[in-house]
Amino acid sequence: MQHPPEGDAVPAAVEVRGLRKEFDGKVAVDGVDLTVPRGSFYGLVGPNGAGKTTSLSMITGLLRPDAGTVTVAGYDVWQDPYEAKHRIGILPDGLRLFERLSGRELLRYTGRLRELPAQDTEARAEELLEVLGLTEAGDKLVVDYSTGMRKKIGLAAALLHNPPVLFLDEPLESVDPVSAETIREVLRQYTATGSTVVFSSHVMELVAALCTHVAILAKGRVIADGTLDGVRAGRSLNERFMELVGAPAGKAKGGSLAWLGSSSG
Numbered sequence: 001m002q003h004p005p006e007g008d009a010v011p012a013a014v015e016v017r018g019l020r021k022e023f024d025g026k027v028a029v030d031g032v033d034l035t036v037p038r039g040s041f042y043g044l045v046g047p048n049g050a051g052k053t054t055s056l057s058m059i060t061g062l063l064r065p066d067a068g069t070v071t072v073a074g075y076d077v078w079q080d081p082y083e084a085k086h087r088i089g090i091l092p093d094g095l096r097l098f099e100r101l102s103g104r105e106l107l108r109y110t111g112r113l114r115e116l117p118a119q120d121t122e123a124r125a126e127e128l129l130e131v132l133g134l135t136e137a138g139d140k141l142v143v144d145y146s147t148g149m150r151k152k153i154g155l156a157a158a159l160l161h162n163p164p165v166l167f168l169d170e171p172l173e174s175v176d177p178v179s180a181e182t183i184r185e186v187l188r189q190y191t192a193t194g195s196t197v198v199f200s201s202h203v204m205e206l207v208a209a210l211c212t213h214v215a216i217l218a219k220g221r222v223i224a225d226g227t228l229d230g231v232r233a234g235r236s237l238n239e240r241f242m243e244l245v246g247a248p249a250g251k252a253k254g255g256s257l258a259w260l261g262s263s264s265g
């Protein structure tokens with residue numbers, strides 16, 4: 001079923017309205033609305049348990065929402081999953097890969113799933129492996145890859161079909177500085193041509209350096225969103241985040257930890 005985007009206006013890369021999810025009666029995502037403009041580098045930040053991963057899973061069609069709608073490039077992710085998912089690349093957090101395939105085999109398999117012509121898959125796979133520094137490791141089994149290498153092969157698989165919108169959950173966690181810079185450069189190049197990146201991160205400096213737009217989530221709700229400068233409101237993103245989310249109290253809850261660090265032995 002195909003529903004072309006209505007009207008003359010170019011649809012946003014991603015529109016999220018009223019997204020909601022409960023787990024065992026506990027609300028994880030509580031009516032999230034987001035508009036991600038095309039060509040933006042969109043950062044999703046929030047404290048642990050804020051609902052970032054749950055939101056991203058629903059937005060990318062991996063987890064069914066209790067309520068709400070999501071469109072990607074004008075296509076409803078839940079009503080029109082084929083058209084919407086065709087336009088999505090995903091690098092989830094804790095990505096499960098096919099461990100017994102080599103990196104190259106994984107990309108070939110991804111190319112087939114994405115219905116790419118074999119020649120295109122081969123050419124694109126070799127280029128991605130090279131740019132990401134995985135050419136030599138391409139024939140090694142994924143099970144033998146380091147955490148950083150897994151992120152990079154996952155990114156290659158997510159980019160292979162050249163989707164207009166790429167979703168990344170903590171893409172640079174556990175990645176060494178050189179690999180992180182490589183990934184950043186690939187993402188910058190990708191957005192420079194009008195494609196859109198949505199990513200979640202805890203690293204404010206990274207979000208401030210890369211993103212054009214930001215949403216701050218806390219307790220399942222969006223508490224600020226818009227352009228980076230709009231959200232920052234003249235301060236650093238970290239300061240603004242602390243202000244909105246609540247800076248930690250001087251002492252840990254439930255105790256002073258007076259015993260900590262006072263070892264005499």
Ligand SMILES: Nc1ncnc2c1ncn2[C@@H]1O[C@H](COP(=O)(O)OP(=O)(O)OP(=O)(O)O)[C@@H](O)[C@H]1O
Nearest residue numbers: 023024027028046047048049050051052053054055
């Ligand atoms: N499958 C699940 N079953 C039960 N509760 C869940 C499940 N997934 C998430 N939750 C709960 O939903 C809330 C939001 O979790 P989520 O993983 O989306 O947060 P997050 O912002 O991605 O956190 P973090 O920064 O720690 O990764 C948390 O309270 C979490 O315990």
